[in-house]
Amino acid sequence: MAGKLLNLLALTSVVLYASTYIATPVNALSSGHQHLNRQISHEILAKRNKLNSNVKRCKQRPPTSISVSSVISSSIPTSSVVISTAPVSSPKPSSSAAQAPSPSKTVSTTPSSTPTGTGNGGNKKVGLAWANGPTSDLQFYATGSVNWVYSWDPYTPDPDNKYNLEYMPMLWGPNQVNDFESVVKAGYAKYILGFNEPNESGQSNLSPQAAATLWQQHIEPKRALGYQTCSPATSSNPNGFTWMQNFFTACDGGCTVDFICVHWYDVLASDFQTYVEKWHTTYNKDIFITEFAPQNFNGGAQPSLGDIWNFYQTVMPWIQQTSYIKGAFPFGFMHDMSNVNIADQLMATSGQPTDLGYYIINGNY
Structure with missing residues (x-):
């Protein structure tokens, strides 16, 4: 009996000793490991994205029909005022993506290798704000409805004029003066675009007085070479209209503008129409709408x-x-x-137009 009691006491001591060194519970460990795994996966994705960004794209295969489901949507941060945010040279990548809903109307959208839609009665008003460089993808957008292209700088994305588009060099701001003067010579183009959103600190950020001086030094002289000139394009921030009025005051008759350029980002088609009409009524000049999209920069859902x-x-x-x-x-x-x-994207990952992009460039409306 005494022996059994001693054995029992010894076994109890072993159990108590071992319990002192048992590891932290599994759920606590798994939490730490999950955090580490998320961090590792983010680093791998970042390296992969950096690597992919340096890979040259292959020549495009003949296009196929692109479904609307290829367009993706995301919820993005918004600002407190209506402003547009065009890139200096090319936009920053979107941070997230999710499947977009189908459009509310059905439109036939099967592109050909070189779309040639002319359903707009012969009007060629569609323009390409092109941040993609001199790529062969441009062939997919040279339709009977597309006439214009610009790239937020003085350099054409179609140096050999393969696609017969009217290129419009831009003097984005002071940091592009040297490039602008080096390439914008007689015969290079017919139209010049003025400064990009000078009323925005994140864009060319020019006072009306500084812009007037820059215009008189570098844009106005180009008229002697045969160029027509298009005004600076302010964002649709309400201060943009005041900025333009002050610009013309500062010019004091020394800035010749043939066309007014406007940008617009908001939600309602009726507001877009009213906004464009206001600029035309004020200045009584033809309008280039050099950026626009249904985009909410005022908070709330896109x-x-x-x-x-x-x-x-x-x-x-x-x-x-x-x-x-x-x-x-x-x-x-x-x-x-x-x-x-x-969800406003008009180009698929293949470089070809999305269904919505195809609708816009083929003029069947």
Whole structure:
């Protein structure tokens, strides 16, 4: 009996000793490991994205039909005022993506290798705000409805003029003066675009007085070479209209503008039309809408893909029918949408147009 009691006491001592060194519970360990794994996966993705960004794209295969489901949407941060945020050279990548809803209307959208839609009655008003460089993807957008292209700098994305598009060099701001003067010579183009959103600190950020001086030094002299000139394009921030009025005051008659350029980002087609009409009524000049998209920069939800389709199916016929609108450049025919809702994207990963992009460039409205 005493022996059994001693054995029992010994066994109890072993159990108590061992329990003192048992590891932390599994759920606590798994939490730490999950955090480490998330961090590792983020580092791998970052390295992979950096590597992919340096890989040259292969020559495009003949295009196939692109479904609307290839367009993706994301929820993005918004600002407190209506402003546009065009890139200096190319937009920053969107941070997230999710599947977009189907459009509210059905449109036939099977592209050919070189789309040639002419359903707009011969008006060639569609323009390409092109941040993709001199790529062969441009062939997919040279339709019977597309006439204009610019790239937020003085350099054409079509140096050999393969696609017969009217290129418009831009003097984005003071940091591009040397490039602008080196390439914008007689015969290089016919139109010059003025400064990009000078009323925004994140863009060319020019006072009206500084802009007037820069214009008189570098843009006004180009008129002697045969160029027509297009005004600076302010964002649709309400202070943009005041900025333009002050710009013309500062010019004191020394800035000749043939066309007014405007940018617009908001939600309602009716507000877009009213905004463009206001600029035309004020200055009584033809208008280039060099950036626009249904995009909410005022807080709240972004338009759905169905809303975006409805917007373009309203405004594109209006643009074609409005005589004072010289050209319109939807944002964006590009892979990288900066901080604009990626549901507005008009270019698929293949480099070809999305269904919505195809609708816009083929003029069947």
